[in-house]
Amino acid sequence: MLDIKFVRSNPEIVKKSLEKRNNDPAVVDDFLKVDEERRQKIMVAEELKSKRNKVSEEIGNLKKSGQNADELVLEMRSVSQEIKALDEEVRQVNEKLDSIILGIPNVPHETVPTGKDDTDNRVEEHWGTPREFSFSPKPHWDLGEDLDILDFERATKVTGTRFVFYKSWGARLERALINFMLDLHTTEHGYKEIIPPFMVNRDSMTGTGQLPKFAEDMFHLSNVDYFLIPTAEVPVTNIYRDEIIPEGNLPLYHVAYSPCFRAEAGAYGRDTRGLIRMHQFNKVELVKFVHPENSYEELEKLRKNAEKVLQLLEIPYRVVTLSTGDLGFSSAKTYDLEVWLPYFETYREISSCSNFEDFQARRANIRFRPQGKGKPEFVHTLNGSGLAIGRTTAAILENYQEEDGSITIPKVLRPYMGGLERIEKE
RNA sequence: GGAGAGAUGACCGAGUGGUUGAAGGUGCACGCCUGGAAAGCGUGUGUAGGGGUAACUCUACCGAGGGUUCGAAUCCCUCUCUCUCCGCCA
Numbered sequence: 001m002l003d004i005k006f007v008r009s010n011p012e013i014v015k016k017s018l019e020k021r022n023n024d025p026a027v028v029d030d031f032l033k034v035d036e037e038r039r040q041k042i043m044v045a046e047e048l049k050s051k052r053n054k055v056s057e058e059i060g061n062l063k064k065s066g067q068n069a070d071e072l073v074l075e076m077r078s079v080s081q082e083i084k085a086l087d088e089e090v091r092q093v094n095e096k097l098d099s100i101i102l103g104i105p106n107v108p109h110e111t112v113p114t115g116k117d118d119t120d121n122r123v124e125e126h127w128g129t130p131r132e133f134s135f136s137p138k139p140h141w142d143l144g145e146d147l148d149i150l151d152f153e154r155a156t157k158v159t160g161t162r163f164v165f166y167k168s169w170g171a172r173l174e175r176a177l178i179n180f181m182l183d184l185h186t187t188e189h190g191y192k193e194i195i196p197p198f199m200v201n202r203d204s205m206t207g208t209g210q211l212p213k214f215a216e217d218m219f220h221l222s223n224v225d226y227f228l229i230p231t232a233e234v235p236v237t238n239i240y241r242d243e244i245i246p247e248g249n250l251p252l253y254h255v256a257y258s259p260c261f262r263a264e265a266g267a268y269g270r271d272t273r274g275l276i277r278m279h280q281f282n283k284v285e286l287v288k289f290v291h292p293e294n295s296y297e298e299l300e301k302l303r304k305n306a307e308k309v310l311q312l313l314e315i316p317y318r319v320v321t322l323s324t325g326d327l328g329f330s331s332a333k334t335y336d337l338e339v340w341l342p343y344f345e346t347y348r349e350i351s352s353c354s355n356f357e358d359f360q361a362r363r364a365n366i367r368f369r370p371q372g373k374g375k376p377e378f379v380h381t382l383n384g385s386g387l388a389i390g391r392t393t394a395a396i397l398e399n400y401q402e403e404d405g406s407i408t409i410p411k412v413l414r415p416y417m418g419g420l421e422r423i424e425k426e
Numbered sequence: 427g428g429a430g431a432g433a434u435g436a437c438c439g440a441g442u443g444g445u446u447g448a449a450g451g452u453g454c455a456c457g458c459c460u461g462g463a464a465a466g467c468g469u470g471u472g473u474a475g476g477g478g479u480a481a482c483u484c485u486a487c488c489g490a491g492g493g494u495u496c497g498a499a500u501c502c503c504u505c506u507c508u509c510u511c512c513g514c515c516a
Contacts, residue, residue, distance in 0.1 A: 042476050046485045056497040060444040069496075076496040105427085244436085283496090 001101050001363045008035055017107040019113050031100045038093045045086040052079050079294070102212060106359040108324045109296070109333040110290035115323030122323065122334070127307065127318045128316030131399060138405070139341040140397035144170060146405050147425055150275070161272075162264065162279040166393075170421045173396070174282060174411075176416035177389050178257050181284040181309055185386055189305045191286060195236035199226040204238040206287055207364030208332040216265045219279075227259035233383045234283035241364045242300050250368055251290040251298060255386065257284060275390040276348065276351035282389035288382040289366065292358065295380035296333075299355040303335045305317065306351045306386045313410045314391070315399050316340040318347050332357045339395045350391045353384030365391040 007014050011032060015025035021259040055076055062069040113122045144150025151172025155163040166174050169389040185191040205211040205227050210218060229235055236256045245252070260283050273276035286305060290298045303319065310317045321332040331354040338347035358378035361367070366378035408422040412420060 039476065042485080046476060049486085050484060055446070059496050063496095064444080073496045074433075260466070 001359065001364060002104055002107070004035065004097075004101060007104070007212050014104065014109065015405075017324075018070060018104070018246035019067055020108060021327065022325055023105065023118060027100055027104060031097070031104070033096045034093060034100060038090070038097055040308050041086060041090045041093055042061060044205065048079055048086065052076055052083065055079075061288055064238070065392065068323055083396050099212075102363075105327075105329045107355065108327055109355070109357075111320060111321070112327060112333050114322045114325075116325040118323070118326040121320040121326055123322055124319040124335070125318070126318045127311065128314065128340070130316050130342065133292060133342060135403045137218075137398060137401060138370045139274060139343040140239055140341075140394040143397045143401055144275075147378040147407070147423055149173070150424065152273075157315050162277065162280075164275065164278060166225075168203050168395075169417070169420070172417055172420075173423070174389055174393055175414070176280060176413050177392055177396075178352050180413055180416050181386055182248070182255060183259060184283070184309060184312070185255040185286060185305060188308070189255075191305075194232075194236055194254050194256040196232055196237075196239075196256050198261075199227055200229055200235050200238065204241065205299075207241050208234045208237050209363060213329065217263050219261050219263055229258060231283060232258035233287060236285065236287045237360060237381055237383070238364060239364075239378075240366045240393065242354055243366060245289065245366070245368045246368060247368045250379065251288055251294075256285050256287065258285065261362060262269055262373065274305035278390060282391065283393075286353075286384050286386040288369055289361075289379045290382065291368070292377065292380045295355050295357060295382060298380075299333065299335070299353065299382055302382055302384045303337070303353045306337055306384050309387050310337065310339060310350070312412045313396065315392075315395050315410075317350070328352075328354060330354075330359050332359065334417075335366075335384075337385075339391065340399065341395060342401075344399045348391065350395065351387045353387035353407040355382045358397070384426055 002014065007028065011028050013029045018025040019030065028297050055072055057078070059069045059072050062072070111340050113120060115121065138146075141150065141152065145152070147170070150162075150163040150165055152407055155165045158165075182193060186193050201219065202211060202225055205218070210227075210230060218230055221227070235258075236254050239254075240252075259280055261280050263279075264277060264279060267277060275281070286302060288298055288302060307317070307319070317337055317339045320336050320338060322328075322331075322336060327334055334352055334354040336349050337351035337353070339350040340346075341348050357380050360381045361378040366379050366381065367378050396410060397407055400410065402408065402422075405425065409420055409422060
Protein backbone atom coordinates (compact mmCIF):
# COMPACT_ATOMS: atom_id res chain seq x y z
CA MET A 1 0.00 0.00 0.00
CA LEU A 2 0.98 3.58 -0.49
CA ASP A 3 1.62 5.91 2.41
CA ILE A 4 -1.59 7.66 3.36
CA LYS A 5 0.31 10.85 4.03
CA PHE A 6 1.99 10.59 0.64
CA VAL A 7 -1.34 10.27 -1.16
CA ARG A 8 -2.80 13.09 0.91
CA SER A 9 -0.03 15.49 0.00
CA ASN A 10 0.67 14.28 -3.55
CA PRO A 11 -2.70 13.46 -5.07
CA GLU A 12 -1.58 14.58 -8.53
CA ILE A 13 1.35 12.18 -8.63
CA VAL A 14 -0.89 9.30 -7.66
CA LYS A 15 -3.52 10.26 -10.22
CA LYS A 16 -0.91 10.40 -12.95
CA SER A 17 0.38 7.01 -11.90
CA LEU A 18 -3.10 5.54 -12.09
CA GLU A 19 -3.61 7.00 -15.54
CA LYS A 20 -0.35 5.49 -16.74
CA ARG A 21 -1.52 2.13 -15.47
CA ASN A 22 -4.85 2.57 -17.26
CA ASN A 23 -6.71 2.75 -13.97
CA ASP A 24 -9.34 5.27 -13.00
CA PRO A 25 -7.70 8.19 -11.16
CA ALA A 26 -11.04 9.09 -9.56
CA VAL A 27 -10.25 6.84 -6.58
CA VAL A 28 -7.82 9.50 -5.45
CA ASP A 29 -10.66 11.97 -5.04
CA ASP A 30 -12.63 9.35 -3.13
CA PHE A 31 -9.61 8.86 -0.98
CA LEU A 32 -9.22 12.56 -0.21
CA LYS A 33 -12.87 12.86 0.70
CA VAL A 34 -12.89 9.86 3.02
CA ASP A 35 -9.55 10.86 4.52
CA GLU A 36 -10.96 14.28 5.39
CA GLU A 37 -14.06 12.68 6.85
CA ARG A 38 -11.93 10.37 8.92
CA ARG A 39 -9.87 13.13 10.43
CA GLN A 40 -12.95 15.12 11.29
CA LYS A 41 -14.47 12.22 13.16
CA ILE A 42 -11.24 11.41 14.95
CA MET A 43 -10.97 14.97 16.16
CA VAL A 44 -14.46 15.00 17.63
CA ALA A 45 -14.07 11.57 19.23
CA GLU A 46 -10.72 12.37 20.77
CA GLU A 47 -11.96 15.60 22.22
CA LEU A 48 -14.70 13.72 24.00
CA LYS A 49 -12.29 11.07 25.22
CA SER A 50 -10.03 13.73 26.59
CA LYS A 51 -12.95 15.19 28.47
CA ARG A 52 -13.98 11.83 29.82
CA ASN A 53 -10.46 11.12 31.06
CA LYS A 54 -10.32 14.41 32.91
CA VAL A 55 -13.73 14.13 34.50
CA SER A 56 -13.19 10.50 35.48
CA GLU A 57 -10.14 11.56 37.38
CA GLU A 58 -12.18 14.23 39.09
CA ILE A 59 -14.82 11.70 40.04
CA GLY A 60 -12.15 9.55 41.56
CA ASN A 61 -10.86 12.41 43.62
CA LEU A 62 -14.34 13.43 44.77
CA LYS A 63 -15.19 9.91 45.84
CA LYS A 64 -11.92 9.53 47.64
CA SER A 65 -12.68 12.62 49.71
CA GLY A 66 -16.17 11.30 50.39
CA GLN A 67 -18.06 13.77 48.24
CA ASN A 68 -20.98 13.15 45.96
CA ALA A 69 -20.23 12.79 42.24
CA ASP A 70 -23.52 11.44 40.97
CA GLU A 71 -24.15 14.34 38.64
CA LEU A 72 -20.78 13.95 36.90
CA VAL A 73 -21.19 10.20 36.70
CA LEU A 74 -24.51 10.65 35.00
CA GLU A 75 -23.07 13.14 32.57
CA MET A 76 -20.17 10.89 31.71
CA ARG A 77 -22.46 7.99 31.17
CA SER A 78 -23.98 9.75 28.21
CA VAL A 79 -20.61 10.99 27.01
CA SER A 80 -19.44 7.39 26.94
CA GLN A 81 -22.43 6.45 24.84
CA GLU A 82 -21.55 9.19 22.43
CA ILE A 83 -17.95 8.05 22.24
CA LYS A 84 -19.00 4.52 21.53
CA ALA A 85 -21.13 5.66 18.62
CA LEU A 86 -18.35 7.87 17.27
CA ASP A 87 -15.77 5.09 17.57
CA GLU A 88 -18.01 2.90 15.51
CA GLU A 89 -18.23 5.60 12.84
CA VAL A 90 -14.47 6.00 12.87
CA ARG A 91 -14.08 2.26 12.49
CA GLN A 92 -16.31 2.27 9.46
CA VAL A 93 -14.56 5.23 7.87
CA ASN A 94 -11.22 3.55 8.51
CA GLU A 95 -12.45 0.44 6.79
CA LYS A 96 -13.58 2.48 3.83
CA LEU A 97 -10.26 4.29 3.66
CA ASP A 98 -8.34 1.03 3.95
CA SER A 99 -10.21 -0.57 1.12
CA ILE A 100 -9.49 2.46 -1.06
CA ILE A 101 -5.80 2.67 -0.23
CA LEU A 102 -5.33 -1.10 -0.57
CA GLY A 103 -6.80 -0.83 -4.04
CA ILE A 104 -4.33 1.79 -5.24
CA PRO A 105 -1.32 0.27 -7.05
CA ASN A 106 2.27 1.28 -6.55
CA VAL A 107 3.63 4.34 -8.33
CA PRO A 108 5.82 3.24 -11.26
CA HIS A 109 9.47 4.27 -11.17
CA GLU A 110 10.42 7.09 -13.53
CA THR A 111 12.41 4.69 -15.74
CA VAL A 112 9.37 2.54 -16.47
CA PRO A 113 8.06 3.04 -20.00
CA THR A 114 4.48 4.28 -20.27
CA GLY A 115 2.29 1.91 -22.23
CA LYS A 116 -1.07 0.27 -22.54
CA ASP A 117 -0.04 -3.40 -22.21
CA ASP A 118 2.75 -5.91 -22.78
CA THR A 119 3.24 -4.77 -26.37
CA ASP A 120 4.72 -1.59 -24.93
CA ASN A 121 7.28 -3.39 -22.82
CA ARG A 122 10.79 -2.20 -23.58
CA VAL A 123 13.27 -4.79 -24.75
CA GLU A 124 16.54 -4.11 -22.95
CA GLU A 125 18.81 -6.75 -24.39
CA HIS A 126 19.16 -10.15 -25.98
CA TRP A 127 21.50 -12.90 -24.84
CA GLY A 128 22.45 -15.85 -27.03
CA THR A 129 21.25 -16.71 -30.49
CA PRO A 130 18.28 -18.98 -31.11
CA ARG A 131 19.52 -22.20 -32.59
CA GLU A 132 18.99 -23.00 -36.28
CA PHE A 133 17.16 -26.29 -36.57
CA SER A 134 17.67 -28.61 -39.52
CA PHE A 135 14.30 -30.15 -38.68
CA SER A 136 11.12 -28.68 -37.29
CA PRO A 137 11.41 -28.53 -33.50
CA LYS A 138 8.73 -30.26 -31.47
CA PRO A 139 6.83 -28.80 -28.55
CA HIS A 140 8.15 -29.84 -25.16
CA TRP A 141 5.03 -31.81 -24.27
CA ASP A 142 5.44 -34.08 -27.29
CA LEU A 143 9.12 -34.53 -26.49
CA GLY A 144 8.34 -35.25 -22.85
CA GLU A 145 5.56 -37.73 -23.57
CA ASP A 146 7.53 -39.52 -26.28
CA LEU A 147 10.42 -40.00 -23.86
CA ASP A 148 7.95 -40.95 -21.13
CA ILE A 149 9.40 -38.36 -18.78
CA LEU A 150 6.24 -36.21 -18.63
CA ASP A 151 2.75 -37.64 -18.13
CA PHE A 152 -0.05 -35.13 -18.44
CA GLU A 153 -2.79 -37.60 -19.16
CA ARG A 154 -2.47 -39.57 -15.96
CA ALA A 155 -2.02 -36.41 -13.89
CA THR A 156 -5.36 -35.29 -15.25
CA LYS A 157 -6.86 -38.58 -14.15
CA VAL A 158 -5.28 -38.46 -10.73
CA THR A 159 -5.92 -34.80 -10.06
CA GLY A 160 -7.19 -32.67 -12.94
CA THR A 161 -6.09 -30.45 -15.77
CA ARG A 162 -2.92 -28.37 -15.46
CA PHE A 163 -1.12 -30.97 -13.39
CA VAL A 164 1.70 -33.24 -14.48
CA PHE A 165 3.74 -36.24 -13.44
CA TYR A 166 7.46 -35.94 -13.98
CA LYS A 167 8.88 -39.40 -14.44
CA SER A 168 12.29 -40.98 -14.53
CA TRP A 169 14.85 -38.62 -16.06
CA GLY A 170 12.19 -35.94 -16.24
CA ALA A 171 11.86 -35.99 -12.46
CA ARG A 172 15.62 -36.11 -12.16
CA LEU A 173 16.00 -33.14 -14.49
CA GLU A 174 13.49 -31.11 -12.48
CA ARG A 175 15.33 -31.95 -9.26
CA ALA A 176 18.69 -31.22 -10.88
CA LEU A 177 17.50 -27.75 -11.85
CA ILE A 178 16.30 -27.01 -8.33
CA ASN A 179 19.61 -28.06 -6.84
CA PHE A 180 21.67 -26.33 -9.49
CA MET A 181 19.87 -23.03 -8.95
CA LEU A 182 19.97 -23.24 -5.16
CA ASP A 183 23.69 -24.04 -5.26
CA LEU A 184 24.40 -21.18 -7.64
CA HIS A 185 22.54 -18.56 -5.64
CA THR A 186 23.80 -19.67 -2.25
CA THR A 187 27.46 -20.15 -3.14
CA GLU A 188 28.00 -17.58 -5.91
CA HIS A 189 25.46 -14.86 -5.17
CA GLY A 190 25.33 -14.80 -1.39
CA TYR A 191 21.73 -15.81 -0.75
CA LYS A 192 20.66 -17.68 2.36
CA GLU A 193 18.62 -20.77 1.66
CA ILE A 194 15.08 -21.10 3.02
CA ILE A 195 12.52 -23.85 2.81
CA PRO A 196 9.29 -22.11 3.75
CA PRO A 197 5.84 -23.35 4.70
CA PHE A 198 3.84 -24.08 1.57
CA MET A 199 0.64 -22.80 3.13
CA VAL A 200 0.20 -19.43 4.79
CA ASN A 201 -2.49 -17.61 6.70
CA ARG A 202 -4.59 -14.66 5.63
CA ASP A 203 -2.36 -12.03 7.23
CA SER A 204 0.60 -13.18 5.18
CA MET A 205 -1.38 -13.12 1.96
CA THR A 206 -2.45 -9.58 2.79
CA GLY A 207 1.08 -8.59 3.73
CA THR A 208 2.46 -9.30 0.30
CA GLY A 209 -0.57 -7.99 -1.54
CA GLN A 210 -2.24 -11.16 -2.86
CA LEU A 211 -5.23 -10.27 -0.70
CA PRO A 212 -7.70 -8.74 -0.80
CA LYS A 213 -7.57 -8.08 -4.54
CA PHE A 214 -6.46 -11.39 -5.98
CA ALA A 215 -8.23 -14.01 -3.90
CA GLU A 216 -9.55 -15.82 -6.95
CA ASP A 217 -6.01 -16.57 -8.14
CA MET A 218 -5.28 -18.75 -5.14
CA PHE A 219 -6.22 -22.08 -3.63
CA HIS A 220 -7.85 -21.76 -0.24
CA LEU A 221 -8.20 -24.71 2.11
CA SER A 222 -11.68 -25.60 3.23
CA ASN A 223 -11.05 -26.76 6.78
CA VAL A 224 -8.59 -24.07 7.90
CA ASP A 225 -8.20 -20.47 6.79
CA TYR A 226 -4.91 -21.15 4.99
CA PHE A 227 -3.89 -20.62 1.41
CA LEU A 228 -1.52 -22.64 -0.76
CA ILE A 229 1.31 -20.31 -1.64
CA PRO A 230 1.33 -18.97 -5.21
CA THR A 231 5.06 -18.26 -4.81
CA ALA A 232 7.69 -18.54 -2.09
CA GLU A 233 7.73 -14.76 -2.11
CA VAL A 234 4.74 -14.87 0.23
CA PRO A 235 6.15 -16.89 3.15
CA VAL A 236 9.67 -15.55 2.72
CA THR A 237 8.71 -11.87 2.61
CA ASN A 238 6.46 -12.41 5.59
CA ILE A 239 9.32 -13.84 7.65
CA TYR A 240 9.97 -10.32 8.92
CA ARG A 241 6.37 -9.15 9.06
CA ASP A 242 5.83 -6.79 12.02
CA GLU A 243 9.52 -6.78 12.82
CA ILE A 244 12.25 -4.18 13.02
CA ILE A 245 15.41 -5.46 11.35
CA PRO A 246 18.69 -4.11 12.79
CA GLU A 247 20.11 -1.79 10.15
CA GLY A 248 23.41 -3.65 10.21
CA ASN A 249 21.66 -6.82 9.00
CA LEU A 250 20.63 -5.17 5.72
CA PRO A 251 20.66 -6.20 2.99
CA LEU A 252 19.15 -9.66 3.54
CA TYR A 253 19.21 -12.07 0.60
CA HIS A 254 17.07 -15.21 0.72
CA VAL A 255 16.63 -17.96 -1.82
CA ALA A 256 13.79 -20.42 -1.44
CA TYR A 257 12.63 -23.43 -3.36
CA SER A 258 8.92 -24.16 -3.22
CA PRO A 259 6.12 -25.55 -5.26
CA CYS A 260 3.71 -22.82 -6.35
CA PHE A 261 -0.04 -23.20 -6.56
CA ARG A 262 -2.14 -21.00 -8.77
CA ALA A 263 -5.80 -21.23 -9.60
CA GLU A 264 -5.21 -19.58 -12.98
CA ALA A 265 -8.77 -18.33 -13.00
CA GLY A 266 -9.45 -16.52 -16.22
CA ALA A 267 -6.71 -18.33 -18.13
CA TYR A 268 -8.95 -21.06 -19.53
CA GLY A 269 -8.03 -20.83 -23.17
CA ARG A 270 -4.37 -19.98 -22.69
CA ASP A 271 -1.41 -22.35 -22.69
CA THR A 272 -3.61 -25.37 -22.25
CA ARG A 273 -0.83 -27.73 -23.28
CA GLY A 274 2.50 -28.38 -21.71
CA LEU A 275 4.30 -27.05 -18.68
CA ILE A 276 3.83 -23.33 -19.26
CA ARG A 277 0.75 -22.73 -17.15
CA MET A 278 0.14 -25.24 -14.37
CA HIS A 279 -1.84 -25.26 -11.15
CA GLN A 280 1.30 -26.54 -9.43
CA PHE A 281 4.85 -25.80 -10.48
CA ASN A 282 8.26 -25.60 -8.90
CA LYS A 283 10.17 -22.39 -8.51
CA VAL A 284 13.34 -21.10 -6.94
CA GLU A 285 12.65 -17.61 -5.67
CA LEU A 286 15.02 -14.80 -4.72
CA VAL A 287 13.90 -12.31 -2.09
CA LYS A 288 15.77 -9.25 -0.86
CA PHE A 289 15.26 -6.84 2.00
CA VAL A 290 17.35 -3.76 1.40
CA HIS A 291 18.03 -0.21 2.47
CA PRO A 292 15.79 2.25 0.57
CA GLU A 293 18.87 4.12 -0.63
CA ASN A 294 20.13 1.40 -2.93
CA SER A 295 17.11 -0.67 -3.89
CA TYR A 296 17.54 0.10 -7.59
CA GLU A 297 21.13 -1.07 -7.60
CA GLU A 298 19.88 -4.18 -5.84
CA LEU A 299 17.28 -4.67 -8.56
CA GLU A 300 20.00 -4.67 -11.22
CA LYS A 301 21.98 -7.22 -9.22
CA LEU A 302 18.92 -9.37 -8.72
CA ARG A 303 18.23 -9.39 -12.43
CA LYS A 304 21.86 -10.34 -13.15
CA ASN A 305 21.62 -13.19 -10.64
CA ALA A 306 18.59 -14.59 -12.43
CA GLU A 307 20.16 -14.09 -15.86
CA LYS A 308 23.20 -16.04 -14.75
CA VAL A 309 21.10 -19.19 -14.54
CA LEU A 310 20.10 -19.00 -18.19
CA GLN A 311 23.61 -18.08 -19.25
CA LEU A 312 25.05 -21.13 -17.52
CA LEU A 313 22.33 -23.29 -19.03
CA GLU A 314 23.18 -21.68 -22.39
CA ILE A 315 19.63 -20.91 -23.37
CA PRO A 316 18.87 -17.71 -25.34
CA TYR A 317 16.73 -15.12 -23.64
CA ARG A 318 15.92 -11.46 -23.63
CA VAL A 319 15.24 -8.92 -20.92
CA VAL A 320 12.29 -6.57 -21.02
CA THR A 321 11.18 -3.76 -18.75
CA LEU A 322 7.46 -4.00 -18.17
CA SER A 323 5.50 -0.97 -19.27
CA THR A 324 3.11 0.81 -16.92
CA GLY A 325 0.25 -1.08 -18.56
CA ASP A 326 1.77 -4.50 -17.78
CA LEU A 327 3.36 -3.73 -14.42
CA GLY A 328 2.17 -5.73 -11.42
CA PHE A 329 0.00 -4.08 -8.80
CA SER A 330 2.65 -3.90 -6.06
CA SER A 331 5.67 -3.29 -8.24
CA ALA A 332 7.41 0.00 -8.97
CA LYS A 333 9.62 -1.57 -11.63
CA THR A 334 9.82 -5.04 -13.09
CA TYR A 335 12.21 -6.75 -15.47
CA ASP A 336 11.00 -9.92 -17.10
CA LEU A 337 13.44 -12.49 -18.36
CA GLU A 338 11.97 -14.17 -21.38
CA VAL A 339 13.37 -17.47 -22.58
CA TRP A 340 13.43 -18.58 -26.20
CA LEU A 341 11.06 -21.46 -26.97
CA PRO A 342 11.78 -22.90 -30.45
CA TYR A 343 8.42 -24.58 -31.01
CA PHE A 344 6.55 -21.39 -30.17
CA GLU A 345 9.20 -19.35 -31.98
CA THR A 346 8.88 -16.76 -29.31
CA TYR A 347 10.20 -15.57 -25.98
CA ARG A 348 8.22 -16.54 -22.90
CA GLU A 349 8.47 -15.20 -19.38
CA ILE A 350 10.63 -17.35 -17.11
CA SER A 351 11.53 -14.85 -14.42
CA SER A 352 10.10 -11.64 -13.11
CA CYS A 353 12.34 -9.36 -11.06
CA SER A 354 10.66 -6.53 -9.21
CA ASN A 355 11.39 -3.71 -6.85
CA PHE A 356 8.38 -3.04 -4.65
CA GLU A 357 10.13 -0.21 -2.86
CA ASP A 358 8.28 0.20 0.46
CA PHE A 359 4.88 -0.85 -0.90
CA GLN A 360 4.98 -4.38 0.50
CA ALA A 361 7.03 -3.40 3.52
CA ARG A 362 4.45 -0.86 4.61
CA ARG A 363 1.68 -3.36 4.22
CA ALA A 364 3.59 -6.10 5.99
CA ASN A 365 5.12 -3.63 8.45
CA ILE A 366 8.74 -4.59 7.85
CA ARG A 367 11.10 -1.89 9.11
CA PHE A 368 14.62 -1.10 10.11
CA ARG A 369 15.95 1.43 12.57
CA PRO A 370 18.28 3.91 10.90
CA GLN A 371 21.61 4.60 12.51
CA GLY A 372 21.50 5.78 16.09
CA LYS A 373 18.09 6.73 17.36
CA GLY A 374 15.89 7.69 14.44
CA LYS A 375 12.37 6.45 13.85
CA PRO A 376 11.98 3.07 12.24
CA GLU A 377 11.66 3.24 8.44
CA PHE A 378 10.27 0.75 5.98
CA VAL A 379 12.75 -1.41 4.13
CA HIS A 380 12.52 -1.92 0.40
CA THR A 381 11.64 -5.41 -0.76
CA LEU A 382 12.54 -7.04 -4.04
CA ASN A 383 12.04 -10.44 -5.47
CA GLY A 384 12.60 -12.38 -8.62
CA SER A 385 12.32 -15.89 -9.90
CA GLY A 386 15.62 -17.58 -10.11
CA LEU A 387 13.99 -19.33 -12.05
CA ALA A 388 10.62 -20.95 -12.64
CA ILE A 389 11.65 -24.61 -12.83
CA GLY A 390 8.85 -26.00 -14.98
CA ARG A 391 9.34 -23.42 -17.67
CA THR A 392 13.08 -24.00 -17.52
CA THR A 393 12.49 -27.70 -18.09
CA ALA A 394 10.28 -26.84 -21.05
CA ALA A 395 12.99 -24.55 -22.41
CA ILE A 396 15.66 -27.23 -22.06
CA LEU A 397 13.54 -29.85 -23.79
CA GLU A 398 12.79 -27.56 -26.70
CA ASN A 399 16.18 -25.91 -27.09
CA TYR A 400 18.25 -29.05 -26.56
CA GLN A 401 16.14 -31.47 -28.59
CA GLU A 402 17.71 -33.59 -31.32
CA GLU A 403 16.06 -34.81 -34.48
CA ASP A 404 15.54 -38.29 -32.98
CA GLY A 405 13.64 -36.81 -30.05
CA SER A 406 16.44 -37.18 -27.53
CA ILE A 407 17.51 -34.32 -25.26
CA THR A 408 21.08 -33.21 -24.69
CA ILE A 409 21.69 -32.27 -21.07
CA PRO A 410 23.23 -28.81 -20.59
CA LYS A 411 26.79 -29.21 -19.37
CA VAL A 412 26.29 -27.53 -15.99
CA LEU A 413 23.50 -29.92 -15.15
CA ARG A 414 25.38 -33.13 -15.88
CA PRO A 415 26.95 -33.38 -12.43
CA TYR A 416 23.41 -33.18 -11.06
CA MET A 417 22.23 -35.94 -13.42
CA GLY A 418 24.77 -38.57 -12.48
CA GLY A 419 26.87 -37.55 -15.44
CA LEU A 420 24.11 -38.24 -17.96
CA GLU A 421 24.70 -36.43 -21.27
CA ARG A 422 21.52 -37.21 -23.09
CA ILE A 423 17.99 -38.35 -22.33
CA GLU A 424 16.98 -40.98 -24.86
CA LYS A 425 14.04 -43.23 -25.37
CA GLU A 426 14.38 -46.29 -23.18
C1' G B 427 -7.90 -34.89 20.20
C1' G B 428 -7.97 -34.74 26.22
C1' A B 429 -6.07 -32.11 30.86
C1' G B 430 -3.56 -28.01 32.90
C1' A B 431 -0.52 -23.29 32.89
C1' G B 432 0.44 -18.83 30.66
C1' A B 433 0.65 -14.21 27.12
C1' U B 434 2.87 -6.88 30.12
C1' G B 435 7.85 -2.31 26.68
C1' A B 436 14.24 -4.38 22.75
C1' C B 437 14.63 -8.32 26.87
C1' C B 438 13.58 -10.04 32.02
C1' G B 439 9.90 -8.89 35.43
C1' A B 440 6.23 -6.09 39.12
C1' G B 441 1.45 -4.82 39.02
C1' U B 442 -6.29 -7.47 40.70
C1' G B 443 -10.67 -0.95 39.34
C1' G B 444 -8.67 5.77 39.90
C1' U B 445 -1.69 10.59 37.87
C1' U B 446 0.34 3.03 35.50
C1' G B 447 2.68 4.72 29.34
C1' A B 448 3.18 1.32 32.97
C1' A B 449 7.74 0.06 39.37
C1' G B 450 12.50 -2.58 39.39
C1' G B 451 16.32 -4.78 36.56
C1' U B 452 18.96 -5.74 31.89
C1' G B 453 20.17 -3.81 27.33
C1' C B 454 20.89 0.53 24.34
C1' A B 455 22.24 5.98 23.52
C1' C B 456 24.52 10.34 25.32
C1' G B 457 27.40 12.79 29.18
C1' C B 458 30.84 12.73 33.45
C1' C B 459 34.95 9.97 35.16
C1' U B 460 39.77 7.45 32.55
C1' G B 461 45.96 7.87 29.12
C1' G B 462 42.30 4.31 26.98
C1' A B 463 38.76 0.76 28.56
C1' A B 464 35.92 -1.71 32.44
C1' A B 465 33.46 -0.44 36.79
C1' G B 466 30.92 3.70 38.86
C1' C B 467 27.75 8.07 38.54
C1' G B 468 24.09 11.14 35.81
C1' U B 469 20.51 11.81 31.87
C1' G B 470 17.64 9.71 28.26
C1' U B 471 15.43 5.53 25.82
C1' G B 472 8.08 2.40 22.71
C1' U B 473 4.58 2.46 18.56
C1' A B 474 0.60 4.45 15.84
C1' G B 475 -2.88 8.25 14.89
C1' G B 476 -5.05 13.41 15.44
C1' G B 477 -4.18 18.98 16.12
C1' G B 478 -0.26 22.88 15.68
C1' U B 479 4.66 26.75 11.35
C1' A B 480 6.88 25.23 15.85
C1' A B 481 7.83 24.47 21.05
C1' C B 482 4.20 21.30 22.13
C1' U B 483 -0.33 18.86 22.91
C1' C B 484 -4.27 15.23 22.67
C1' U B 485 -5.95 10.04 21.74
C1' A B 486 -5.14 4.84 21.49
C1' C B 487 -2.18 0.57 22.56
C1' C B 488 -0.14 -4.35 28.67
C1' G B 489 -1.85 -11.44 22.84
C1' A B 490 -6.74 -10.17 19.62
C1' G B 491 -11.93 -8.89 19.69
C1' G B 492 -16.26 -7.80 22.53
C1' G B 493 -18.69 -6.63 27.47
C1' U B 494 -19.31 -4.36 32.58
C1' U B 495 -18.01 0.68 34.68
C1' C B 496 -17.92 7.70 35.37
C1' G B 497 -13.07 5.14 34.94
C1' A B 498 -9.99 -1.42 33.02
C1' A B 499 -3.24 -3.96 32.25
C1' U B 500 -6.43 -5.08 36.44
C1' C B 501 -13.45 -7.82 36.52
C1' C B 502 -16.58 -10.93 32.67
C1' C B 503 -17.10 -13.46 27.69
C1' U B 504 -15.10 -15.25 22.96
C1' C B 505 -10.94 -16.24 20.03
C1' U B 506 -5.66 -16.86 18.84
C1' C B 507 -0.95 -18.30 20.20
C1' U B 508 2.87 -20.46 23.55
C1' C B 509 4.37 -24.07 27.27
C1' U B 510 3.73 -28.89 30.20
C1' C B 511 1.50 -33.84 30.54
C1' C B 512 -1.41 -37.74 27.96
C1' G B 513 -3.02 -39.74 23.14
C1' C B 514 -1.78 -40.05 17.92
C1' C B 515 1.88 -39.59 14.23
C1' A B 516 6.27 -38.72 9.57
